[in-house]
Amino acid sequence: MAASAHLSRFVDFGRKIICVGRNYSEHAIELGNAIPERPLLFLKPTSSYVEEGSPIKIPFGCSSLHHEIELGVVIKSKCFGIKPEDVMNHVGGFCLALDMTARDFQDEAKKKGHPWTLAKGFDTSCPISSFIPREKIMDPQNIELWCSVNGVARQRGSTKDMIFDVPTLLSYISTYFTLEPGDVVLTGTPSGVGPVNVGDVIEGGITNDLTMKFMVEK
Numbered sequence: 502m503a504a505s506a507h508l509s510r511f512v513d514f515g516r517k518i519i520c521v522g523r524n525y526s527e528h529a530i531e532l533g534n535a536i537p538e539r540p541l542l543f544l545k546p547t548s549s550y551v552e553e554g555s556p557i558k559i560p561f562g563c564s565s566l567h568h569e570i571e572l573g574v575v576i577k578s579k580c581f582g583i584k585p586e587d588v589m590n591h592v593g594g595f596c597l598a599l600d601m602t603a604r605d606f607q608d609e610a611k612k613k614g615h616p617w618t619l620a621k622g623f624d625t626s627c628p629i630s631s632f633i634p635r636e637k638i639m640d641p642q643n644i645e646l647w648c649s650v651n652g653v654a655r656q657r658g659s660t661k662d663m664i665f666d667v668p669t670l671l672s673y674i675s676t677y678f679t680l681e682p683g684d685v686v687l688t689g690t691p692s693g694v695g696p697v698n699v700g701d702v703i704e705g706g707i708t709n710d711l712t713m714k715f716m717v718e719k
């Protein structure tokens with residue numbers, strides 16, 4: 502099946518987008534957070550997906566929209582309570598994603614002890630690349646991720662530096678959520694997150710391989 506057909510499958514299935522936060526110590530530190538002892542999870546609705554060719558929209562009232570480049574893991578088969586050594590059998594492939602974050606909304610929510618739903622789950626908060634078949638990424642812990650804004654480098658990191666690796670994350674998540682075909686797990690962002698404004702062009706990629714480009718609009 503063509504890669505694009507796989508993409509429409511996982512988007513059309515419209516299951517869950519499970520996100521991991523603070524999974525790179527340099528990023529946890531840059532925002533003044535402690536290193537987590539267990540994976541920190543939150544969800545985005547599938548209405549947050551946006552594909553290349555459509556813009557990222559700044560949510561109403563947001564004055565600090567941040568980019569976060571992340572490796573996404575696409576689930577191919579239903580599983581629950583899976584051990585780390587078995588969980589990769591349920592992975593169909595990967596994708597690149599931006600966990601767009603209304604940082605001002607998030608800061609306010611953090612102060613009040615409120616959930617991050619508005620900060621992380623608004624429409625267009627999950628720009629996503631085309632599907633990357635599993636065979637193209639033999640080792641998900643050896644991927645270089647980068648992100649630039651208007652051609653200026655902002656983020657560059659290696660998935661080697663994840664605090665919790667992909668099998669550990671998926672196994673942990675599957676202890677609490679049934680993972681289903683089409684679910685996407687965003688594995689956290691390396692350091693270098695920062696603001697974007699109307700008219701900016703965000704590009705992201707995996708070294709020497711897939712790239713994606715999104716324009717920011719009001």
Ligand SMILES: O=C(O)/C=C/C(=O)CC(=O)C(=O)O
Nearest residue numbers: 521522523524532534689690
């Ligand atoms: O706690 C914060 O201030 C911010 C945390 C995040 O936005 C977490 C992530 O989404 C991430 O690390 O990728």
Ligand SMILES: [Mg+2]
Nearest residue numbers: 569600689690
């Ligand atoms: Mg993130």
